Amino acid sequence: MAAKRRPKITRAYHHGDLKDALVRSGLDLLRTEGLAALTLRGVARAAGVSQAAPYRHFADHRALVGAVAEQGFMLLQEAMLVAVRRDTGRMGFKGIAIAYVTFGLENPALYRIMFGAEITREADLPDLRRTGSGVLGFVRQGIEELQRQSLIGPGDAGVMATALWSMLHGLVALALDGQTEGSGLSVAELLAETTRIMMFGMAPRGVTPDVIA
Amino acid sequence: MAAKRRPKITRAYHHGDLKDALVRSGLDLLRTEGLAALTLRGVARAAGVSQAAPYRHFADHRALVGAVAEQGFMLLQEAMLVAVRRDTGRMGFKGIAIAYVTFGLENPALYRIMFGAEITREADLPDLRRTGSGVLGFVRQGIEELQRQSLIGPGDAGVMATALWSMLHGLVALALDGQTEGSGLSVAELLAETTRIMMFGMAPRGVTPDVIA
DNA sequence: TGCCAATGTTAACGTTGTCAACACATCTTT
DNA sequence: AAAGATGTGTTGACAACGTTAACATTGGCA
Numbered sequence: 442m443a444a445k446r447r448p449k450i451t452r453a454y455h456h457g458d459l460k461d462a463l464v465r466s467g468l469d470l471l472r473t474e475g476l477a478a479l480t481l482r483g484v485a486r487a488a489g490v491s492q493a494a495p496y497r498h499f500a501d502h503r504a505l506v507g508a509v510a511e512q513g514f515m516l517l518q519e520a521m522l523v524a525v526r527r528d529t530g531r532m533g534f535k536g537i538a539i540a541y542v543t544f545g546l547e548n549p550a551l552y553r554i555m556f557g558a559e560i561t562r563e564a565d566l567p568d569l570r571r572t573g574s575g576v577l578g579f580v581r582q583g584i585e586e587l588q589r590q591s592l593i594g595p596g597d598a599g600v601m602a603t604a605l606w607s608m609l610h611g612l613v614a615l616a617l618d619g620q621t622e623g624s625g626l627s628v629a630e631l632l633a634e635t636t637r638i639m640m641f642g643m644a645p646r647g648v649t650p651d652v653i654a
Numbered sequence: 655m656a657a658k659r660r661p662k663i664t665r666a667y668h669h670g671d672l673k674d675a676l677v678r679s680g681l682d683l684l685r686t687e688g689l690a691a692l693t694l695r696g697v698a699r700a701a702g703v704s705q706a707a708p709y710r711h712f713a714d715h716r717a718l719v720g721a722v723a724e725q726g727f728m729l730l731q732e733a734m735l736v737a738v739r740r741d742t743g744r745m746g747f748k749g750i751a752i753a754y755v756t757f758g759l760e761n762p763a764l765y766r767i768m769f770g771a772e773i774t775r776e777a778d779l780p781d782l783r784r785t786g787s788g789v790l791g792f793v794r795q796g797i798e799e800l801q802r803q804s805l806i807g808p809g810d811a812g813v814m815a816t817a818l819w820s821m822l823h824g825l826v827a828l829a830l831d832g833q834t835e836g837s838g839l840s841v842a843e844l845l846a847e848t849t850r851i852m853m854f855g856m857a858p859r860g861v862t863p864d865v866i867a
Numbered sequence: 868t869g870c871c872a873a874t875g876t877t878a879a880c881g882t883t884g885t886c887a888a889c890a891c892a893t894c895t896t897t
Numbered sequence: 898a899a900a901g902a903t904g905t906g907t908t909g910a911c912a913a914c915g916t917t918a919a920c921a922t923t924g925g926c927a
Contacts, residue, residue: 459874476771482914491876493917498874502915553771558689558763561831574836594858601856603828603837604821604848611824615816618774623787624816635817642855643814645807672905695883704907706886711905715884 460498460508462488467509471550479554481505506559507566513548513555514572520544521579534583535636538609542632545613552613580606608635673711673721675701680722684763692767694718719772720779726761726768727785733757734792747796748849751822755845758826765826793819806853821848 466487470478481502482492499505524540545552554560560569581602587593593601612635615621616628624631679700683691694715695705712718737753758765767773773782794815800806806814825848828834829841837844 480914481916492914493877494875496916550771556827556831557771558766573831573833577833577836591858593856596856597837599837600839600844600847601851603834603839603844604825604851606833607824607828607844607848608817608821609824610827611820611822612817614769614823614827615820618769618786620786620790620819621816623790624810624812626813626816631813631816631820634813635820638814638817638852638855640855640857642851642853643806643809644853645804693883694885705883706908707906709885 459488459490459494463495463498463505464508464512467505468512468551471509471554472548476550476553479506479509479550503559504566506554506557507569509551510555510557510560511566511569511572513551514569514576516548516551517541517544517555518572518575518579521576525583534587537580537583538605538632538636539629541609542613542616542628546616546628549617552617556610556614577602577606580609605639608639672701672703672707676708676711676718677721677725680718681725681764684722684767685761689763689766692719692722692763716772717779719767719770720782722764723768723770723773724779724782724785726764727782727789729761729764730754730757730768731785731788731792734789738796747800750793750796751818751845751849752842754822755826755829755841759829759841762830765830769823769827790815790819793822818852821852 463484466484467479470483470487481495481499484505485492485495488494495505499508520543521537521540524536528536555573560566577599581598584593584598584601584605588595588598612621612628612632616631621628621631626634676697679697680692683696683700694708694712697718698705698708701707708718712721733756734750734753737749741749768786773779790812794811797806797811797814797818801808801811825834825841825845829844834841834844839847
């Protein structure tokens with residue numbers, strides 16, 4: 442039909458790559474305007490399409506949030522991967538931990554989405570599920586590597602990884618809530634201290650598990 | 655001087671104790687219908703008043719959420735207090751930890767609100783701020799008690815408390831997201847394992863901090 | 868070529884947060 | 898006790914959002 446529009450790039454009626462564009466818009470809105478801006482209408486606007494267009498790609502708001510969160514998990518994993526590669530040869534766990542926490546602090550809205558209520562459970566959003574547990578797998582690999590180097594004692598690496606992840610996530614979450622300020626330390630210092638505790642414990646020499654029973 | 659008005663029986667026009675009633679309704683809605691149900695109009699409906707009535711007591715939606723969250727922190731603190739009293743004489747930290755996690759798992763929507771994005775920072779909601787840091791104080795007291803008993807080594811109790819809180823919060827948060835399932839352990843087992851790690855560390859005997867540098 | 872499924876648009880509905888204008892109730896002051 | 902004054906609740910409205918139905922356009926395929 443009549444070329445009502447001669448686009449410089451191949452975008453007229455059919456966008457061609459709308460789903461990705463919407464997710465990208467979502468990440469952008471999250472970064473620039475915060476959590477509340479991640480709306481279906483918002484991403485549609487940002488992508489220059491009509492309000493109902495996203496429904497061709499996302500069943501509902503949850504699905505959009507899920508897709509954005511999934512992207513977030515990928516970015517997080519990539520950040521950790523970069524950290525690992527950077528200090529190759531070294532133990533690397535410290536680097537992973539710092540990368541994790543840094544990612545959370547630098548992308549507060551995105552991080553919140555990734556662990557937000559909207560995503561919870563329900564078993565739909567299977568992709569997200571998989572990507573999310575990828576983080577756990579990553580930490581677990583780090584643990585196993587350390588075990589191989591005998592820097593960490595024997596034990597179920599999965600459990601240890603979950604414990605470590607709990608610590609990291611908890612620290613980020615509390616920091617994002619401004620709830621670490623009472624300690625008087627920076628998040629970086631807190632991370633160092635907490636990591637040390639996870640490595641060597643808080644109990645003084647001589648106190649063994651059986652003392653506490 | 656406006657002496658504290660005594661909450662009378664619910665009157666026709668003036669409710670008498672609407673603010674509390676709204677917060678109670680909020681807790682109720684949270685428990686029965688979940689996060690999305692905690693709306694200004696919803697609590698108004700539940701309290702039997704008009705849609706705009708809450709605005710006489712809460713500046714906006716955030717303020718309502720803040721008030722509900724504050725109540726949540728009080729309930730959490732109370733749950734921990736009960737746990738402490740129950741196993742009086744014993745070290746008690748285990749009890750506190752279990753009480754904390756149990757509270758989170760049994761009140762998922764409320765717990766999420768308490769650490770939700772809506773509340774973050776901003777320094778308004780000063781009451782909430784205070785109540786929230788009460789939790790930290792509580793954990794800190796536990797630490798100090800354990801230090802007195804020499805079951806925990808010397809060190810800044812505030813930092814240790816923050817580390818412990820991070821661990822507890824992280825575990826609850828991951829569990830609420832269903833992200834602990836990969837470990838194959840129950841949350842209770844994970845808590846026990848994680849607590850053990852925080853006490854005695856993951857490093858095998860012989861590996862000291864200077865090995866890792 | 869002609870048709871169809873995928874993709875995008877417009878228009879509407881119900882719900883929510885929020886505000887302004889108003890009504891009633893309780894307290895204070897005279 | 899009468900008359901404000903001030904707090905508290907109501908009604909009605911608006912914009913934004915999620916969601917759906919009905920319609921339009923396109924690209925690919927038979």
